[in-house]
Amino acid sequence: QITLKESGPTLVKPTQTLTLTCTFSGFSLSTSGVGVGWIRQPPGKALEWLALIYWDDDKRYSPSLKSRLTITKDTSKNQVVLTMTNMDPVDTATYYCAHRPGDGGKPGYFDLWGRGTLVTVSS
């Protein structure tokens, strides 16, 4: 059974760097084709894809946020970490991590999601 759980601060100040961790179980990020992505959703608004990391350490970023994002993986700990620099109140959102299944070409889609974590940016 695949599960994912997001963790990190619930409140950050403007200009700070956000670090979120996705801890997962039921799959390995060393398995060919597999990936983990991050998606966010501001309150009452649409989903926005942020980043995706694959089993082969290929990393993809949203073009509009690329300069602020870094995604890394720790296969031994079953964790994926997302950092976002220079946080602003408009970055207030629920941040989800999600499993990218191993079938099909890149970038792919997300078949299982964590519950999400709400991050508020405010001074």
Place this chain on the structure above:
Amino acid sequence: SYELTQPPSVSVSPGQTARITCSGDALPKQYAYWYQQKPGQAPVVVIYKDSERPSGIPERFSGSSSGTTLTLTISGVQAEDEADYYCQSADSSVTYVVFGGGTKLTVL
């Protein structure tokens, strides 16, 4: 940057057929996916690779593609289908993921 366009809202009566569209220039070249999101919950994929239905998703959900337009069809809509629906695909260079703006399905 690349965009997927969805109608903001669709309304249907119970038992009728709901059709939600998603348009994008690269859709003829890329697979597309549909997610259902109910209030306070994470999204759930209801269609993958344009028209495949994951196990556990009711048969009333189906997907189709024609040119630059995708369609999610929900036949015999039930009250429990009221949710936000998002399409997702990739840009033409297969570099990044794109979500549509979402469609709120209201069951009257």
